[in-house]
Amino acid sequence: MTDPTTPQDVRVEEGRPGRLCVIRLKPNQDLCQGVAAACRRQGITRAHVRSGIGSLNEAHFEAGGRHVVVQGPGLEILTLTGEVTPGTAGTLEVKLAGSVCDQTGEVKGGLFRPDRNIICITLELLLQEWLPLPEP
Amino acid sequence: MQHPGPALEPRQIGQWAEGARAFTLKLAAGTDLMEGLVETLQALGVAQAGINLLGGELAEIGFMTGRPDDSGYRIATHNGPWHLPGPLTLLGGTAILGLDAEGAALLHCHGLFADAGGKVRGGHLRSGECPLGAAGLTAVASCPQGAGFQVAFDPESNFPIFQTLNAFQDADPS
Numbered sequence: 432m433t434d435p436t437t438p439q440d441v442r443v444e445e446g447r448p449g450r451l452c453v454i455r456l457k458p459n460q461d462l463c464q465g466v467a468a469a470c471r472r473q474g475i476t477r478a479h480v481r482s483g484i485g486s487l488n489e490a491h492f493e494a495g496g497r498h499v500v501v502q503g504p505g506l507e508i509l510t511l512t513g514e515v516t517p518g519t520a521g522t523l524e525v526k527l528a529g530s531v532c533d534q535t536g537e538v539k540g541g542l543f544r545p546d547r548n549i550i551c552i553t554l555e556l557l558l559q560e561w562l563p564l565p566e567p
Numbered sequence: 568m569q570h571p572g573p574a575l576e577p578r579q580i581g582q583w584a585e586g587a588r589a590f591t592l593k594l595a596a597g598t599d600l601m602e603g604l605v606e607t608l609q610a611l612g613v614a615q616a617g618i619n620l621l622g623g624e625l626a627e628i629g630f631m632t633g634r635p636d637d638s639g640y641r642i643a644t645h646n647g648p649w650h651l652p653g654p655l656t657l658l659g660g661t662a663i664l665g666l667d668a669e670g671a672a673l674l675h676c677h678g679l680f681a682d683a684g685g686k687v688r689g690g691h692l693r694s695g696e697c698p699l700g701a702a703g704l705t706a707v708a709s710c711p712q713g714a715g716f717q718v719a720f721d722p723e724s725n726f727p728i729f730q731t732l733n734a735f736q737d738a739d740p741s
Contacts, residue, residue: 450587451583451617451711452581452583453581453714453716453731455580455729456578457574457575457578458574458724459570459574465579469579481709482616482617482618483617484661503643504568504633504635505634505642505643506633507690509660509661509678509679510659510661510677511661532679532689532690533632536649536689538679538688538689549568551642552642552643553721553729555729557709559709
């Protein structure tokens with residue numbers, strides 16, 4: 432019999448928030464790859480985005496199963512959420528979602544593709560380590 | 568894209584906080600969104616914060632967007648400012664509180680908002696031009712201690728821009 436409070440398809444990781452880390456990404460690097468590089472520099476393997484603000488040359492989203500492109504440059508990043516987790520073979524996996532506006536103020540959003548979102552002027556980021564408890 | 572100045576290394580800069588505080592903030596109608604956040608956090612002794620705007624209402628808004636800089640001085644610059652009458656529903660947003668080049672508080676804030684027809688827009692909010700409407704504002708601030716941001720002129724992009732505090736500490740004084 433299945434315990435209704437712990438469905439089999441739900442994965443729960445108990446842990447606690449750790450230290451905060453402030454990060455700036457400079458221009459002409461991909462958003463997700465730049466966050467991964469910054470995390471490698473700081474020794475971060477697991478973290479959640481607490482706050483992120485900046486701009487992109489162009490935005491490339493996955494949204495509703497489609498590839499959405501927003502032309503820039505100077506697209507303002509309005510919201511940014513996501514996490515950093517260990518990937519395969521010592522890599523880091525960075526999954527970020529959010530929204531941007533173009534020069535008319537029109538807003539689009541989705542999951543940021545991990546290779547095509549080039550920082551325009553800057554990204555200011557606040558990450559918080561996630562410290563999972565050892566599995567019993 | 569080619570920026571006006573040289574690409575400066577390192578391309579990522581970061582700084583660990585030595586401690587942290589966190590707050591849920593609720594600002595009242597009539598308070599300016601950005602001024603209210605800054606003044607409230609300053610009163611709590613906070614100089615550095617990453618802030619998530621959870622939602623609220625704006626009586627009106629002043630904001631800017633980004634656009635290509637045709638002059639070539641920068642690759643992009645601000646567009647506007649634009650002003651919209653309220654009431655507007657604030658759907659979310661992000662802000663970083665740090666220091667300006669002289670050491671005074673500076674809030675960099677982007678948000679998105681819906682008008683009475685449900686049309687959603689967003690942009691770079693302007694301090695003193697975003698008075699809150701009847702529902703006020705709820706925000707969550709994560710506040711690093713011993714780390715943060717301060718503005719310095721960035722010769723790569725030709726913008727005065729937030730750098731991490733340790734970029735100043737690590738700079739060669741000569």
